[in-house]
Each structure stands twice: as C-alpha cells, then as structure tokens.
Amino acid sequence: MARWEPGARERLVMAAVDLFTEQGYDATTVAQIAERAGVTKSTFFRHFPDKRELLVAGQEALRRLLAEGIAEAPAEASPLEAVAAGLERASSAMGPMNHDLGPRLKAAIAASTELQERDALKSVSLAAAMTEALVARGVPDATAALAGELGVLAFKRGYAEWSQAAATDALAPYALAALRELRAASAALG
Structure with missing residues (x-):
C-alpha cells in the first residue's frame, strides 16, 4: 500500500x-x-x-471559518449580514471533493442512527460557533442564537442544493440564497 x-x-x-x-x-x-x-x-x-x-472531518476548520467571517464583517453589518460573511468565508474552503461527497454523505447519514446523531451534534457545534462570534460583536444573546441557527440551516440547505448541482461552481451563492430564503420565511411568521 x-x-x-x-x-x-x-x-x-x-x-x-x-x-x-x-x-x-x-x-x-x-x-x-x-x-x-x-x-x-x-x-x-x-x-x-x-x-x-470521519463524519466530522473538517468541523473545527469549518467552525473557525464561520466565526472568522462573522468577526471580520463590517461593523455596521446586521447579524444576518455578518452570518452571510461567515457563510461566504466557510464556503470558500469547499471544493470538488466536498461537492462530490454531499450525496454520498446524505445517503450514509440517512442509513445510520449513530451518524444522524453525530450530524446533529455537528450542527449544534456550528450554531454555537456562529452565536459566540455574533455575541462577541455585541449582538444580544437571543438574536445571536437565532441568527446562528439560521446560519446553520442556510449552510446545510445550500450545501445540499450545491452538491446536487451538475456544475461544481462555488458553494457561497447557494448558501447565501438559502439564507435569503430563510430570512423571508422568518418574516412571514408574523
């Protein structure tokens, strides 16, 4: 070997x-x-x-990139604009391997309760990283937590759509489109 x-x-x-x-x-x-x-x-x-x-390979790097993007967003950025900056930063690290891995990973997770639990813990960890980065910017706790959760959901939805796309173009447009969609959906809650 x-x-x-x-x-x-x-x-x-x-x-x-x-x-x-x-x-x-x-x-x-x-x-x-x-x-x-x-x-x-x-x-x-x-x-x-x-x-x-194996399932959480790269999670620490992803947490770091999300937090760095949020921290480096312009001072006047809203919480969701800061999350968008984090999504852009994290998305820049995703390449062809990540694109090809998406559908396979989804199938593997769907077939295993243990992997589903591991994936859920990964989501919690990513939301916590974004929440902490937002709180460090002075965003109130509840707002930061909600924005962090929306960021994770946007990343996951964007990643799923991106990994299904034929082309391996950048992930960022997919994640940012998902964030915009979620923002509009949350406004519709009333």
Whole structure:
C-alpha cells in the first residue's frame, strides 16, 4: 500500500462514506476503510481516532471559518449580514471533493442512527460557533442564537442544493440564497 501518496485523509473520508452507504455504518470496519482508501490501518489512525470521527472531518476548520467571517464583517453589518460573511468565508474552503461527497454523505447519514446523531451534534457545534462570534460583536444573546441557527440551516440547505448541482461552481451563492430564503420565511411568521 502506498502510504506516502498525497490525499490520504480525503481518500479515507470518501472510502468510509461509500462503505457506510454500501454495507452500513455498523458493518464497516476500520480495516475495510483503510483498504478501500489504499492505506494502512496505521495511516487511518494517524488521521482519525476512530471511524465515528470521519463524519466530522473538517468541523473545527469549518467552525473557525464561520466565526472568522462573522468577526471580520463590517461593523455596521446586521447579524444576518455578518452570518452571510461567515457563510461566504466557510464556503470558500469547499471544493470538488466536498461537492462530490454531499450525496454520498446524505445517503450514509440517512442509513445510520449513530451518524444522524453525530450530524446533529455537528450542527449544534456550528450554531454555537456562529452565536459566540455574533455575541462577541455585541449582538444580544437571543438574536445571536437565532441568527446562528439560521446560519446553520442556510449552510446545510445550500450545501445540499450545491452538491446536487451538475456544475461544481462555488458553494457561497447557494448558501447565501438559502439564507435569503430563510430570512423571508422568518418574516412571514408574523
């Protein structure tokens, strides 16, 4: 096995998601994931402590990018404009691999209760990062929490639509369109 080939982490994620979809999360072993990715088990464990962590690969980077985008938004930006800046920053890190991973990941998550729980925890973590960044800008707690939740929902909806699109253009327009749609929907609540 060619341990030295670049992209081992990405290959491990893709292999795991494919195997989770094909045979189920519980039936998939670390050895199978490593073999499918063309690496050794030792290489797997250099990148991930266990197979559960594959689903949240990149979560810390995503949290950081969302928070940085919010922090760097113009001082006069509204909370949702700051969230939009965070979505743009985070979206810039999404490339072709993320685009291709979307449908596969959705199928794997749908087939496993454990992965659904892990995905829900990821959403909570991302909302908390955005909420904290907004509060640091002086946004009141309740407003920051609502804007953070809308940001996560917009990111997830935008990502889902983007990953279904034929072209691998930028994610940001999809996430920002979803945020605008959610903003309009929340105004319609009365």
